[in-house]
Amino acid sequence: MKKALEATSTIERADRYMFQTYGRFPITLVKGDGCRVWDDEGKQYLDFVAGIAVCSLGHSSPVVCRALAEQAGKLVHVSNLYYTEPQTDLAQLLVENSFADRVFFCNSGAEANEAAIKLARRYSMEKFGPNRHVIISMRNSFHGRTMATLSATGQEKIQKGYDPLLPGFRFVPFNDLSALEMAMDDAVCAVMLEPIQGEGGVVCPDAGYLKAVRALCSEKGVALIFDEVQVGMGRTGKLFAHEHYGVTPDIMTLAKALGNGLPIGAMLSTEALAGAFGPGSHATTFGGTPLATAVSGAVLKSLLNDGWVEHAKSMGDYFKAGLNQLAEKYSFIKDVRGLGLIIGVELESPGAPVVAECQKKGFLIICAQERVLRFVPPLIVKKEEIDLLLEALDDIFNNMETKRG
Numbered sequence: 001m002k003k004a005l006e007a008t009s010t011i012e013r014a015d016r017y018m019f020q021t022y023g024r025f026p027i028t029l030v031k032g033d034g035c036r037v038w039d040d041e042g043k044q045y046l047d048f049v050a051g052i053a054v055c056s057l058g059h060s061s062p063v064v065c066r067a068l069a070e071q072a073g074k075l076v077h078v079s080n081l082y083y084t085e086p087q088t089d090l091a092q093l094l095v096e097n098s099f100a101d102r103v104f105f106c107n108s109g110a111e112a113n114e115a116a117i118k119l120a121r122r123y124s125m126e127k128f129g130p131n132r133h134v135i136i137s138m139r140n141s142f143h144g145r146t147m148a149t150l151s152a153t154g155q156e157k158i159q160k161g162y163d164p165l166l167p168g169f170r171f172v173p174f175n176d177l178s179a180l181e182m183a184m185d186d187a188v189c190a191v192m193l194e195p196i197q198g199e200g201g202v203v204c205p206d207a208g209y210l211k212a213v214r215a216l217c218s219e220k221g222v223a224l225i226f227d228e229v230q231v232g233m234g235r236t237g238k239l240f241a242h243e244h245y246g247v248t249p250d251i252m253t254l255a256k257a258l259g260n261g262l263p264i265g266a267m268l269s270t271e272a273l274a275g276a277f278g279p280g281s282h283a284t285t286f287g288g289t290p291l292a293t294a295v296s297g298a299v300l301k302s303l304l305n306d307g308w309v310e311h312a313k314s315m316g317d318y319f320k321a322g323l324n325q326l327a328e329k330y331s332f333i334k335d336v337r338g339l340g341l342i343i344g345v346e347l348e349s350p351g352a353p354v355v356a357e358c359q360k361k362g363f364l365i366i367c368a369q370e371r372v373l374r375f376v377p378p379l380i381v382k383k384e385e386i387d388l389l390l391e392a393l394d395d396i397f398n399n400m401e402t403k404r405g
């Protein structure tokens with residue numbers, strides 16, 4: 001056995017034993033309840049990150065605890081060689097509440113997008129023949145870290161060092177319809193985009209953009225893929241973000257909030273495309289385990305039946321109004337944007353110092369790109385909790401202004 005390390009704190013041991021792939025904040029979290037989490041020194045934080053738009057019903061949600069305990073005592077995993085009731089129930093619920101006709105379950109956002117890319121290519125191959133495999137995606141997009149999904153991600157920093165990338169991806173700027181038109185030649189099989197760009201800085205589509213993209217795709221027989229991994233599941237104040245824009249995709253991907261923290265992803269499509277995936281065409285060992293789908297089904301039922309989607313809209317409006325007041329007060333706030341409870345505040349300067357000051361005051365927030373503060377709290381967040389953060393931000397911004405002189 002190797003010699004035990006002198007260092008004993010969680011942070012020291014983590015830095016010693018794990019790949020250093022994450023730039024972590026020096027906080028060790030030990031428990032959570034609703035919108036609150038606690039570190040190992042007993043300090044409390046109000047959590048406006050929610051595991052990056054994951055824990056929509058908050059931490060230690062009774063809905064999740066109950067479903068998890070019940071299903072864990074019944075059946076955790078059996079493989080997709082057999083049918084299970086929780087998996088079937090969740091698929092039916094997703095289909096009944098979306099544009100889609102069929103669902104494929106997997107374990108993460110990247111895997112859901114992998115499935116979408118594979119389905120789009122296979123469908124195109126079967127329907128139109130070879131040499132029509134290009135997928136157009138957007139600059140500043142984010143679709144995941146596997147080889148195919150990082151090849152689809154329009155950010156150099158994420159692709160750097162991994163050449164050769166998967167061929168057949170083409171990038172255009174988000175919200176630039178003529179660039180998309182120009183890129184749409186006979187080699188294109190799909191257009192893939194986030195209806196609202198999350199990692200890209202909470203960038204919303206211009207009025208009419210998604211409708212025009214839909215029309216262009218329909219005209220050319222090109223599949224439209226919406227990556228709703230971050231913005232789906234009620235976060236924007238509708239169950240799926242694209243519902244705000246009066247368009248439906250051919251394929252949609254989900255993950256983050258789907259399981260409220262249990263790893264689960266899903267790729268959904270219309271019947272027309274789903275036919276391209278027959279037995280043996282795609283698979284995963286863990287995808288849609290009874291455990292993950294039982295929890296996810298309970299979470300989705302609660303979102304739909306307990307009013308959390310509407311709550312996300314009203315809390316989002318309230319939060320944005322408060323942030324807009326701050327923007328009027330402080331000239332270094334350049335923009336406040338978003339829908340429901342995915343909100344971005346663009347600053348003139350890097351956001352990292354604000355994130356650090358928030359942590360000192362007991363609030364967890366994150367950035368999207370260097371200069372955008374991103375707020376993606378649990379959908380169950382209360383007005384009083386939003387007020388506390390707005391007060392803290394006012395204080396932090398006030399200090400920043402004093403320093404700038």
Ligand SMILES: *Cc1c(COP(=O)(O)O)cnc(C)c1O
Pocket residue numbers: 107108109110111113142143144145194198199227228229230255256
């Ligand atoms: C987080 C995210 C992904 C990747 O999901 P993972 O579960 O980390 O693989 C893909 N697309 C979008 C829009 C995301 O926000």
